Amino acid sequence: MSGNVVTRLPFPVAARRELGDEQLRRNLRKATHTIRDKRLRVVGEVPDWEPLRVAGAAIKDDVLARLPDLLEQFEAAATAAGATVHWARDAEEACAVVAALVQATGTAEVVKVKSMATQEIGLNEALEAVGIHAVETDLAELIVQLAEDTPSHILVPAIHYNRTQIRDIFASKMADVDATTLTDDPPALAEAARRHLRSRFLSTKVGISGANFAIASTGTLAVVESEGNGRMCLTLPETLISVVGIEKLLPTFADLEVFLQLLPRSSTGERMNPYTSLWTGVTPGDGPQTVHIVLVDNGRTDTLADPVGRQALRCIRCSACLNVCPVYERVGGHAYGSVYPGPIGAILSPQMSGEGANRTLPYASTLCGACFDACPVRIDIPQVLVHLRQSGVDAARGRPSAERTAMRTMSYVMRDRRRYAAALRAARRGAAPLRMVAGRRGALRRLPWPLSAWTSVRDAPLPPKQTFREWWAREHSS
Amino acid sequence: MRIALFVTCVNDLMFPDTGKAVVTVLERLGHQVEFPLAQSCCGQMHANSGYREEALPLVANFVKTFSAYDAIVAPSASCVAMVRESYPRLAPSPSVSAVAERTYELSEFLVDELGVTDVGARFPHRVTYHPTCHGLRMLRLGDRPRRLLEAVEGLSLTPLSGAEECCGFGGTFALKNPGVSGAMLADKCAAVVATSAEYLAAADNSCLTHIGGGLSRGSSPVKPIHYAQILASR
Numbered sequence: 001m002s003g004n005v006v007t008r009l010p011f012p013v014a015a016r017r018e019l020g021d022e023q024l025r026r027n028l029r030k031a032t033h034t035i036r037d038k039r040l041r042v043v044g045e046v047p048d049w050e051p052l053r054v055a056g057a058a059i060k061d062d063v064l065a066r067l068p069d070l071l072e073q074f075e076a077a078a079t080a081a082g083a084t085v086h087w088a089r090d091a092e093e094a095c096a097v098v099a100a101l102v103q104a105t106g107t108a109e110v111v112k113v114k115s116m117a118t119q120e121i122g123l124n125e126a127l128e129a130v131g132i133h134a135v136e137t138d139l140a141e142l143i144v145q146l147a148e149d150t151p152s153h154i155l156v157p158a159i160h161y162n163r164t165q166i167r168d169i170f171a172s173k174m175a176d177v178d179a180t181t182l183t184d185d186p187p188a189l190a191e192a193a194r195r196h197l198r199s200r201f202l203s204t205k206v207g208i209s210g211a212n213f214a215i216a217s218t219g220t221l222a223v224v225e226s227e228g229n230g231r232m233c234l235t236l237p238e239t240l241i242s243v244v245g246i247e248k249l250l251p252t253f254a255d256l257e258v259f260l261q262l263l264p265r266s267s268t269g270e271r272m273n274p275y276t277s278l279w280t281g282v283t284p285g286d287g288p289q290t291v292h293i294v295l296v297d298n299g300r301t302d303t304l305a306d307p308v309g310r311q312a313l314r315c316i317r318c319s320a321c322l323n324v325c326p327v328y329e330r331v332g333g334h335a336y337g338s339v340y341p342g343p344i345g346a347i348l349s350p351q352m353s354g355e356g357a358n359r360t361l362p363y364a365s366t367l368c369g370a371c372f373d374a375c376p377v378r379i380d381i382p383q384v385l386v387h388l389r390q391s392g393v394d395a396a397r398g399r400p401s402a403e404r405t406a407m408r409t410m411s412y413v414m415r416d417r418r419r420y421a422a423a424l425r426a427a428r429r430g431a432a433p434l435r436m437v438a439g440r441r442g443a444l445r446r447l448p449w450p451l452s453a454w455t456s457v458r459d460a461p462l463p464p465k466q467t468f469r470e471w472w473a474r475e476h477s478s
Numbered sequence: 479m480r481i482a483l484f485v486t487c488v489n490d491l492m493f494p495d496t497g498k499a500v501v502t503v504l505e506r507l508g509h510q511v512e513f514p515l516a517q518s519c520c521g522q523m524h525a526n527s528g529y530r531e532e533a534l535p536l537v538a539n540f541v542k543t544f545s546a547y548d549a550i551v552a553p554s555a556s557c558v559a560m561v562r563e564s565y566p567r568l569a570p571s572p573s574v575s576a577v578a579e580r581t582y583e584l585s586e587f588l589v590d591e592l593g594v595t596d597v598g599a600r601f602p603h604r605v606t607y608h609p610t611c612h613g614l615r616m617l618r619l620g621d622r623p624r625r626l627l628e629a630v631e632g633l634s635l636t637p638l639s640g641a642e643e644c645c646g647f648g649g650t651f652a653l654k655n656p657g658v659s660g661a662m663l664a665d666k667c668a669a670v671v672a673t674s675a676e677y678l679a680a681a682d683n684s685c686l687t688h689i690g691g692g693l694s695r696g697s698s699p700v701k702p703i704h705y706a707q708i709l710a711s712r
Binding site: 011012015016019025326327330331362363364365366367368369370372373383386388389390391392393394403404407408410411414415417420421424427428443445450451453454456457458459460461463464466467468469470471472473476 | 518614647659664
C-alpha cells in the first residue's frame with residue numbers, strides 16, 4: 001500500500017472532468033496568479049537568490065548521498081533527547097504505528113498540524129477506522145475536512161474554493177456557528193474557525209504533526225507555519241507524534257539558514273513565515289512530555305535508486321511549481337489524483353508508486369520549464385518528466401503500440417537523406433487535394449483520428465507547394 | 479567561417495519561407511550560407527516523448543551532417559534547445575558536445591556572434607512577440623529577438639500580456655491532453671487579440687502553428703509570422 005499517491009484515473013480523463021468546472025478555473029486563476037506575483041516580488045528582493053538555490057540543492061543532494069548515516073545520527077540524537085523513534089516502510093505501517101500510539105493514550109480525538117506526510121499515508125482515514133477522530137487545525141485543511149473533500153494543493157489545500165463556497169461549508173458543517181449571520185468576509189470566516197478550534201486545542205491530549213526539516217546532528221524537528229495553530233498543537237498536548245519522510249533531513253542546525261530563506265519566499269511569497277517551531281525530544285516541564293517520531297519511507301528509497309529521478313527528493317513542499325504551472329492552473333490538484341499534484345507531483349507520485357494511472361502523470365506537462373525556474377532547490381522537473389517518459393516507453397517495449405510504430409517509422413525515414421526527401425515530397429503531394437477542402441483560408445478545420453485531437457480546438461495548416469530543400473535545389477542547380 | 483543552415487523538418491515541409499528568410503538575412507549581412515542536404519529532424523519529438531532509442535539515430539545523423547561547419551544556425555528555439563541542451567545528455571561524447579556548442583538560434587547568431595541588431599529590414603506593421611518556452615527558459619534568448627525587431631524600420635512592437643506563459647502546444651501534449659492544451663491556447667489567443675497587432679511573431683513555427691490554428695479557428699485577423707521573415711523584409 002502506498003497511501004494517497006496513486007491516482008485512480010488517467011490524467012487526461014481526470015483533467016477533462018476538472019476542465020468542465022468553470023468556477024474552479026476562475027478560483028484557480030485568481031489564486032495562483034496572486035501567489036505567483038507575490039513570490040516574484042519577494043524573490044526579486046534577494047540579491048543572492050540564485051546562490052541560495054544552488055546551496056539548497058547542494059545541501060539536499062548531500063543528505064541524499066549520506067541518507068543512511070544521517071538517519072541513524074538523527075535517531076541517536078532524538079532518542080538521547082527523550083523522543084522515541086519509529087520506522088515505517090510504507091503508508092500502512094506508518095498508520096499502524098500512529099494508531100497504536102494514540103490508542104495507548106486512551107484518547108479518541110487528536111489535533112493535527114497541517115502535514116503532507118500524514119495526508120500521503122492516509123492517516124485520518126486510518127485513525128477513523130479505529131474510532132479516533134483527527135481534527136485538522138490549519139484553516140484550509142479544516143475547510144477540506146469539513147467539506148469531506150481532498151486537498152488540491154500542497155500549501156493551500158482548499159485553493160479550489162472561493163470565500164463564498166467556504167462560507168457555505170462553514171454554515172452547514174460547523175455546529176458552533178450561527179449560519180444565519182455568518183458572512184463570507186475573510187476575518188469573519190477566520191474568527192469562526194478560531195472559535196471552532198480553540199476548545200480542541202485546550203482539551204485534546206494528543207497532537208499529530210509532520211515536519212518541514214529534521215536536523216540530523218541534534219535530533220531537532222522544525223515546523224514552519226502561518227496561522228499559529230501549529231504552535232498550539234506542538235506545545236499544548238501531552239503527547240506529540242510527528243510523521244516525517246526520511247528525506248526531510250538536514251545535516252546541521254546551520255543548514256536551516258538556507259532553507260528558512262528559501263521556503264517562505266517560494267511558498268507563501270512572504271519574507272518570513274509567522275511561526276517557526278523547533279523542538280528536540282522532550283523538555284521536562286515544558287510542552288509535550290511524550291514525543292514520538294515516525295520516520296516513513298513509502299517509496300522514497302525506490303526513488304533514491306534512480307540517478308536522474310532522485311532529485312525529486314530535494315523537494316521541500318513549497319508548491320511554487322504548482323503556482324507557476326499553466327497545466328495546474330487550468331485543471332487544479334484533483335486531476336493529478338495524488339496528494340502531490342502539479343509538476344512536482346507528476347514526477348514524485350509515479351516514482352513513489354509506479355502503479356497504473358500514475359504512468360500518465362509524466363505526460364501532464366508541456367515541458368514549458370516554468371517549474372524549474374521557480375523551484376528553490378533547482379529540481380529540473382522537465383528533465384525528470386522526460387526521463388520518466390523514457391522509462392515508461394522502455395518498460396512497454398515488446399507490447400504493440402501505435403505511437404511506437406509511428407515513432408519508429410519516422411525515425412527510420414528521417415535518418416536517411418533519400419528516404420527523408422521522398423517522404424517530404426509525398427507529404428507535400430498528399431496534401432495537394434486537401435487544398436480544395438481548405439478553401440481560401442488555407443487551413444483545415446477537421447482531420448481524422450488521431451489528429452482530430454488537434455482540430456478539436458485549432459485549425460491545421462497545409463504544406464506549401466514546394467519544400468525548402470526543393471527550393472534550395474532549384475536555386476543552386478546551376 | 480562556414481555557416482550551415484539547419485532549417486528543421488517542420489520548416490522544410492511546412493514553412494520554407496522561414497528558411498529562405500534566414501538565407502536572405504545572412505546573405506544581406508555578407509555571409510555565405512550552405513544547406514547540407516543530409517539534414518533531417520533533430521529528434522526532439524522522439525526524445526521528449528520518451529523514445530530515446532528512436533532519437534539516437536537522428537542525433538547521429540545531425541552530428542555527422544554538421545560537424546564540418548563553424549556555425550550551425552536554425553530558425554527554431556526548441557530545435558536548438560534540443561541540440562544544445564538535450565544532445566549532450568542523450569548521447570554524451572566530445573563530438574556531440576562540439577557540434578552542440580556551435581549550434582545557434584538565429585537571434586543568438588546575429589546578436590552574439592555577428593554583433594548585429596539592425597539587419598536593414600523594413601516592416602511597417604504592428605507586431606506583438608510571443609517568447610516561446612524553450613527560447614525563453616532553455617536557451618535564455620532574453621531580449622535578443624526584441625532588439626532585432628525594434629531595429630526594424632517602420633515596425634511598432636506592442637507588448638503581449640502574459641507573454642511568458644506557455645501557449646499549450648508542448649508537442650504531443652496537444653494531442654494527449656487536447657482539452658488542457660485548448661484552455662491554455664484560448665487564454666494565449668485572447669491576449670494576442672487584445673494587443674490589436676497585425677502580426678504575431680515568434681522564434682518557433684511549431685508554437686506559431688498552434689497559436690495560429692487557434693486564431694484562425696476564432697476568425698481572428700492576426701497573422702502568425704516567424705520573426706526571421708520580418709528581418710528578411712524590406
